[in-house]
Amino acid sequence: xxxxxxxxxxxxxxxxxxxxxxxxxxxxxxxxxxxxxxxxxxxxxxxxxxxxxxxxxxxxxxxxxxxxxxxxxxxxxxxxxxxxxxxxxxxxxxxxxxxxxxxxxxxxxxxxxxxxxxxxxxxx
Numbered sequence: 001x002x003x004x005x006x007x008x009x010x011x012x013x014x015x016x017x018x019x020x021x022x023x024x025x026x027x028x029x030x031x032x033x034x035x036x037x038x039x040x041x042x043x044x045x046x047x048x049x050x051x052x053x054x055x056x057x058x059x060x061x062x063x064x065x066x067x068x069x070x071x072x073x074x075x076x077x078x079x080x081x082x083x084x085x086x087x088x089x090x091x092x093x094x095x096x097x098x099x100x101x102x103x104x105x106x107x108x109x110x111x112x113x114x115x116x117x118x119x120x121x122x123x124x
Contacts, residue, residue, distance in 0.1 A: 008036045008083040029055040031067050061094035
């Protein structure tokens with residue numbers, strides 16, 4: 001992936017809960033990132049798990065955008081990411097819309113946000 005200048009990302013927020021005494025639920029959230037690219041030599045599509053980060057607090061657009069920005073920076077792929085696919089949740093859509101205006105996320109990345117069509121069809 002280091003030689004590739006064009007990668008795509010997909011990510012979701014996963015919510016797990018554990019039953020605790022007296023029927024109290026403990027929720028833990030994680031954001032999982034997968035990176036996809038085309039092998040320049042074999043032209044094979046390649047996908048790898050990039051990161052799984054614990055999300056604290058609410059799943060607001062600003063918390064989501066901050067997490068995305070941190071992971072892109074950590075792996076130095078801000079300028080390599082040409083497409084990001086997420087589910088259809090309003091908080092993801094708003095994260096890209098607001099931060100595209102503020103240029104916190106690289107403009108090329110923010111403008112190439114796509115909703116996952118499978119998750120759209122799943123809820124029909």
